Amino acid sequence: MVNCAAACGKPMTTSGVAKCTQCPSVYHKACVNMQRVPVGWACPSCKAKTPRRDNTDTPIKNDDLGEEDLSSPASMQDVAEQLRLLRAEFGAVRDEVAGLRREMAELRDMVEGYSSRIGAVEERVRCLEERMEERPAATTDSELAATVAALKIELCDRDQDLLLNDVEITGIPEVQSENSTHLVCLVARKLGVDLEERDIVFAERVGAARAARVRPRPLVVRLARRGPRAELLRAARVRRGADTADFGLPGSPCRFYVNERLTRTNRTLFYLARQECKRLDWRYQWTKDGRVYVRRNKDSAARRLRSESDIPEVFASASVC
Structure with a gap:
């Protein structure tokens, strides 16, 4: 270029x-x-x-200095x-x-803009540092502990929501090469619930294998719809004492139980609540949609237990009342 x-x-x-x-x-x-x-x-x-032309006729201003006449057109x-x-x-x-x-x-202008942004960020950091210095360490630790406990409860609730179509059947003897889906249909027929195999998503034993003399593993069932699940739980409460007679299983008939399937955290919480109810002679403890509830008697209000830390608070406040 x-x-x-x-x-x-x-x-x-x-x-x-x-x-x-x-x-x-x-x-x-x-x-x-x-x-x-x-x-x-x-x-x-x-x-x-370009060579200058002949300027011999140009008048000389001063012969001694030899200066050119600037008044000429050229x-x-x-x-x-x-x-x-x-x-x-x-x-x-x-x-x-x-x-x-x-x-x-x-x-x-660009440098001034960056300087103002950096100044704003430094001011925010300074304010946060001052707030952290003013806040006592014990308060910070307690707030963190409360936040962690709340997050654990929220995670447990979400895990429990994933089991809203599940039930857990306990007490049925376990035999080799058993048909779990067929056993669930027998249980439903025993309880008077019309349940077909297509309504069952899966049915299987959970937990490690146990010896024959130990209690059989629970049978976990996931149903395609919540309607049959609610009917099974309602019929199990009405027909308490149903057993495995006519199931074609070896040995004497055994009583079976149909309950909601709980997460490990809620199962532990329900066990601790039952133990506390026995100790304090509370009559009612139950679960609904995976939530654990207790009640002292028919006239008292139901109280929900969300975590193990709620147990002393709920039972102590009810005893004071």
């Missing part, structure tokens, strides 16, 4: 170009102070190299041309200085 031969030295464009007819130099029209390029135009460098033309070139160079320098000023202003 060709640059301007004048003082600006900037790259040339396709428009606004003045090309010398005596050398390959090109100029911006603004740099040589021209609107239109005349035919046969020569650049200032070529004009300076000298005035050269001076005017030099002034135009200087004016063009000064204009280019002025434009460059203005561009530098604009860039410096933009850079200053």
Whole structure:
């Protein structure tokens, strides 16, 4: 890319170009102070190299100094041309200085913006540090413990919600190569519930294998809909004492129980609640949709237990009342 031969030295464009007819130099029209390029135009460098014509007839201003008469037309033309070139160079320098000023202003604004943001962030950090210093350590620890306990309860509730279509059947003897789905259908028929195999998503024993003399493992069942699950639980409460007679299992009939399937946390909580109810002679403890409830008698209100820490609080407050 060709640059301007004048003082600006900037790259040339396709428009606004003045090309010398005596050398390959090109100029911006603004740099040589021209609107239109005349035919046969020569650049200032070529004009300076052109031999001067005979000036013997030019009047001498002072013979001793040998100075040229500036009042001649040729000298005035050269001076005017030099002034135009200087004016063009000064204009280019002025434009460059203005561009530098604009860039410096933009850079200053950018730096001021970053400085204000950094100052705001530092102020927020300082306020947080002051708040942490003012807050006692014990309060912070207790708040953290309360937050962790609340998160554990929330996670347990979410895990329990995933088991809303499940039931747990206990007490049915376990034999090799048993058909768990068929056993669930037998239990439903025994309880008077119309349940088909297509209503069962899966049915399987859970837990490690046990010896024959130990209690059989529970049978976990997931149903496709909550309606049959509710009917099974309702029928199990009505027909308490149902056993495995007519199931075709070896040995004497055994009583079986149908309950909601609980998470390990809620199962432990329900066990501790039953133990406490026995100790304090509370009559009622039950689960509903995976939630654990206790009640002292028919006239008292039901209380929900969300975690093990609720046990002393619930039973102590009820004893005081």
